[in-house]
Amino acid sequence: MKRDIPERALADVLLQLRRLGISYGTNDADERRWILRDLDLSIREGEFVTVMGSSGAGKSTLLNLVAQTLQPSAGQIAFRGEVVGGADMPSNPGSRRQIGYVTQDDNLLPWRTVWDNVMFPLTLVGKPSPSDVDRVRRLIDQVGLSQWTKHYPHQLSGGMRKRASLARTLAYNPPVVLMDEPFGALDAETRAQLQSDLLELWASERKTILFVTHDINEAIALGDRIIVLSGSPGRVVLERRIDIDRPRDPELIFKAPTFAGHYDAIRECLRSAGHP
Numbered sequence: 069m070k071r072d073i074p075e076r077a078l079a080d081v082l083l084q085l086r087r088l089g090i091s092y093g094t095n096d097a098d099e100r101r102w103i104l105r106d107l108d109l110s111i112r113e114g115e116f117v118t119v120m121g122s123s124g125a126g127k128s129t130l131l132n133l134v135a136q137t138l139q140p141s142a143g144q145i146a147f148r149g150e151v152v153g154g155a156d157m158p159s160n161p162g163s164r165r166q167i168g169y170v171t172q173d174d175n176l177l178p179w180r181t182v183w184d185n186v187m188f189p190l191t192l193v194g195k196p197s198p199s200d201v202d203r204v205r206r207l208i209d210q211v212g213l214s215q216w217t218k219h220y221p222h223q224l225s226g227g228m229r230k231r232a233s234l235a236r237t238l239a240y241n242p243p244v245v246l247m248d249e250p251f252g253a254l255d256a257e258t259r260a261q262l263q264s265d266l267l268e269l270w271a272s273e274r275k276t277i278l279f280v281t282h283d284i285n286e287a288i289a290l291g292d293r294i295i296v297l298s299g300s301p302g303r304v305v306l307e308r309r310i311d312i313d314r315p316r317d318p319e320l321i322f323k324a325p326t327f328a329g330h331y332d333a334i335r336e337c338l339r340s341a342g343h344p
C-alpha cells in the first residue's frame with residue numbers, strides 16, 4: 069500500500085478501525101466471501117477523510133460498519149480509544165448516536181415540513197430544549213433554507229433536499245458524520261455550491277467526516293486525506309494527504325499547485341483497481 073501519512077500519536081484519534089472485516093456466506097469459514105478484510109484506519113478528531121474505490125470495493129459497506137448498521141465479521145471499531153463495535157460484540161445503540169449518516173437518498177419524511185424534518189432526530193430523544201431549537205434554526209440558516217422551513221420535501225429542488233438532509237444529520241450534533249456520495253445526483257453547479265457549503269459547515273462545526281465519492285476533484289477539494297479501497301476483499305491501497313491550503317474553493321481546486329500530482333496519483337491507483 070502506498071502511504072504518505074506518518075504514524076500518528078493516538079492521542080487525537082477519534083475513530084479507529086482495527087483489522088476490520090466483513091464476510092457473507094455460509095457458516096463455514098472457507099466458503100465465506102470477504103468484502104473487506106484486515107482494514108486498519110485511524111481518523112483524527114475533526115479530520116475530513118474522502119473514500120474512493122472501484123464499484124463494489126466496499127465503500128458503502130465500510131460506512132455501514134462504522135455506523136454499526138452492519139456487524140463486522142472480524143476486527144474492532146474504537147471510538148475515543150474505547151471499543152464500541154466488533155465481531156463478538158452486540159451493536160451498541162449509545163455509540164450509534166455518535167454517528168450521523170447522510171445517505172445517497174435524502175430520506176426526508178415527505179409528510180413533514182423542512183423544519184419538522186430537521187427537528188425529527190431531536191424529538192426522538194425527548195422534548196427539544198430551547199438551545200436545540202436555536203441550533204436547528206442556525207443550521208437551517210447555514211444551509212440556506214430559512215425561507216423554506218414550512219415547505220414539504222416535494223416542494224424543494226434536489227439540492228435543497230440535500231441541504232435539509234445535511235441540516236437534519238447535524239441537528240443532534242454527532243461528532244462523526246458519514247456521507248455516502250451525497251452529491252452524486254446533482255448538476256455540476258449545485259454540486260459545487262453544496263461542496264462549498266459543506267466545507268463551511270465542517271469548519272464551523274468541527275465534525276469528523278468520512279465521505280464517499282467517485283469524483284476525484286470532489287475528493288481532493290474536500291478531503292484532508294484520501295483513501296482508495298480496492299481488491300476483493302477490499303483493502304486500503306492508497307492513502308494520500310491533501311496538502312492544499314484551506315479555505316478551499318471546490319470550483320477552483322484544479323488551480324492549486326499540487327492538484328495535478330494528487331489527481332494523477334489517485335487516477336492511476338483507481339485505474340489499476342479497475343475503475344473506469
Ligand SMILES: Nc1ncnc2c1ncn2[C@@H]1O[C@H](COP(=O)(O)OP(=O)(O)OP(=O)(O)O)[C@@H](O)[C@H]1O
Pocket residue numbers: 092103121122123124125126127128129130
Ligand atoms: N448482504 C450482502 N450479501 C452479500 N454480498 C453483499 C451484501 N451487501 C453487499 N454485498 C457485496 O459487497 C460488495 C461491496 O458492496 P458496497 O456497496 O459496499 O460497494 P461500493 O464500493 O459502495 O460500490 P458502489 O461504488 O457501486 O456503490 C459488493 O460486491 C456487494 O455485492
